[in-house]
Amino acid sequence: MPLDQSFVGRTYPPTAPYQVGREKIREFATAIGATDPAHHDPQAARALGHPDVVAPPTFPVVITMAASRQLIEDPALGIDYSRVVHGDQRFAYTRPVVAGDELVCVNTVEDITSRGGHEFLTTRTDVTTTAGEPVVAVWSKLVVRGEA
Amino acid sequence: MELPTQTFRVTRADLVRYAGASGDFNPIHWSDRFATKVGLPGVIAHGMFTMALVGRAVTAWAGSPDAVVDFGVRFTRPVVVPDDDTGTEIVVTAVVREVTDAGLTRLDVTATCLGEKVLSQARATVRTAG
Numbered sequence: 001m002p003l004d005q006s007f008v009g010r011t012y013p014p015t016a017p018y019q020v021g022r023e024k025i026r027e028f029a030t031a032i033g034a035t036d037p038a039h040h041d042p043q044a045a046r047a048l049g050h051p052d053v054v055a056p057p058t059f060p061v062v063i064t065m066a067a068s069r070q071l072i073e074d075p076a077l078g079i080d081y082s083r084v085v086h087g088d089q090r091f092a093y094t095r096p097v098v099a100g101d102e103l104v105c106v107n108t109v110e111d112i113t114s115r116g117g118h119e120f121l122t123t124r125t126d127v128t129t130t131a132g133e134p135v136v137a138v139w140s141k142l143v144v145r146g147e148a
Numbered sequence: 149m150e151l152p153t154q155t156f157r158v159t160r161a162d163l164v165r166y167a168g169a170s171g172d173f174n175p176i177h178w179s180d181r182f183a184t185k186v187g188l189p190g191v192i193a194h195g196m197f198t199m200a201l202v203g204r205a206v207t208a209w210a211g212s213p214d215a216v217v218d219f220g221v222r223f224t225r226p227v228v229v230p231d232d233d234t235g236t237e238i239v240v241t242a243v244v245r246e247v248t249d250a251g252l253t254r255l256d257v258t259a260t261c262l263g264e265k266v267l268s269q270a271r272a273t274v275r276t277a278g
Contacts, residue, residue, distance in 0.1 A: 038213045048214055056213070086195040
């Protein structure tokens with residue numbers, strides 16, 4: 001079943017705030033082998049001008065992937081997640097994510113296209129603090145593979 | 149200008165650790181049985197794990213863990229990770245495309261596995277102290 005084109009431009013309600021924990025940043029940094037002290041030691045992060053440990057560049061995906069369930073589980077949009085592969089990913093930062101941030105995601109469907117029997121869904125997630133300060137904008141393109 | 153090549157070894161244990169840390173438990177990243185059932189040659193790395201390793205390369209080149217202001221990739225080919233002690237290897241190179249007056253450096257990044265590109269349109273913009 002093709003994705004509903006009328007979803008292009010649709011914005012979903014803000015997600016519940018995600019509390020960025022110091023230990024989560026350390027765990028993520030360790031999992032990717034990022035050993036820079038600023039990811040692990042608050043003092044090292046403060047020396048760079050941050051209030052607490054700094055997340056590696058792709059860390060926001062932890063938050064946005066959870067937030068994207070809003071779309072993936074929306075029966076009206078009709079994504080068959082078993083056929084989804086990751087196409088593109090982009091992060092545009094206003095500032096790095098740091099421990100102590102309380103972040104809210106707003107998902108927007110930017111584009112739905114169809115080519116070669118596959119469908120392409122581009123979403124933008126605006127990640128802001130609960131106070132409304134922009135932190136990072138995240139684009140993700142999902143490919144829904146056609147049934148051969 | 150070409151930047152020094154960086155290589156990253158990837159084993160099954162790394163994928164399990166990344167799954168736990170990221171919350172991405174898709175079985176194509178840990179079950180050969182599941183991966184082959186959906187037409188893959190075997191367990192593949194999370195695209196976002198590959199991107200995270202490239203992110204490490206970019207921050208290393210930039211010289212600061214908080215330097216990345218824009219980072220985007222397209223996933224073009226899966227990174228197959230065999231179930232053995234050596235796993236596989238991702239090789240990351242980059243060229244400086246532009247240095248702006250505003251102190252930003254734009255990089256064109258290439259990531260390969262077994263000699264084949266696994267990303268395309270991989271670009272990063274980093275803030276360079278100056």
